[in-house]
Amino acid sequence: MMLLTCAEGLGVGWVSIIDQDKLKEILGLEGAVVPIAYLCIGYVNYFHDRPELEKAKWLKRLPLDELIYFDAWGKTATPGSESILGQVRRDMNAMEKTFQ
Numbered sequence: 001m002m003l004l005t006c007a008e009g010l011g012v013g014w015v016s017i018i019d020q021d022k023l024k025e026i027l028g029l030e031g032a033v034v035p036i037a038y039l040c041i042g043y044v045n046y047f048h049d050r051p052e053l054e055k056a057k058w059l060k061r062l063p064l065d066e067l068i069y070f071d072a073w074g075k076t077a078t079p080g081s082e083s084i085l086g087q088v089r090r091d092m093n094a095m096e097k098t099f100q
Contacts, residue, residue, distance in 0.1 A: 001039070003095070011044035049096075064089060 002012045015038040023035055053059045068088065070081045077085060 005041055006047065006095075009043070010041055011047065013040040014038070015040060064092075 005012050018038055020035065023029075023038060024033070027035070029035065048055070051061070054061050064085065065076060068077075068085065069075050070078050070084075
């Protein structure tokens with residue numbers, strides 16, 4: 001969703017510091033429903049060259065190979081999946097160049 005909104009000229013902010021109980025109350029969520037993301041979408045004046053948390057040295061960017069799994073959670077690249085990872089890397093590089 002973040003890539004799609006970015007391609008449409010919109011920005012997405014992931015609000016991570018929030019009172020879960022208050023959010024559930026405001027949204028009228030009941031029972032076992034647990035919000036995992038509160039996203040704000042809208043027009044932005046510019047796109048950052050790197051994520052703000054990375055710039056602030058709050059969290060460094062993780063290697064792509066540690067973020068993409070195949071067939072099961074935690075199962076990293078398998079024979080044949082390298083071409084998929086290569087395509088994702090190329091697409092990410094092209095996207096980063098677009099917004100520089």
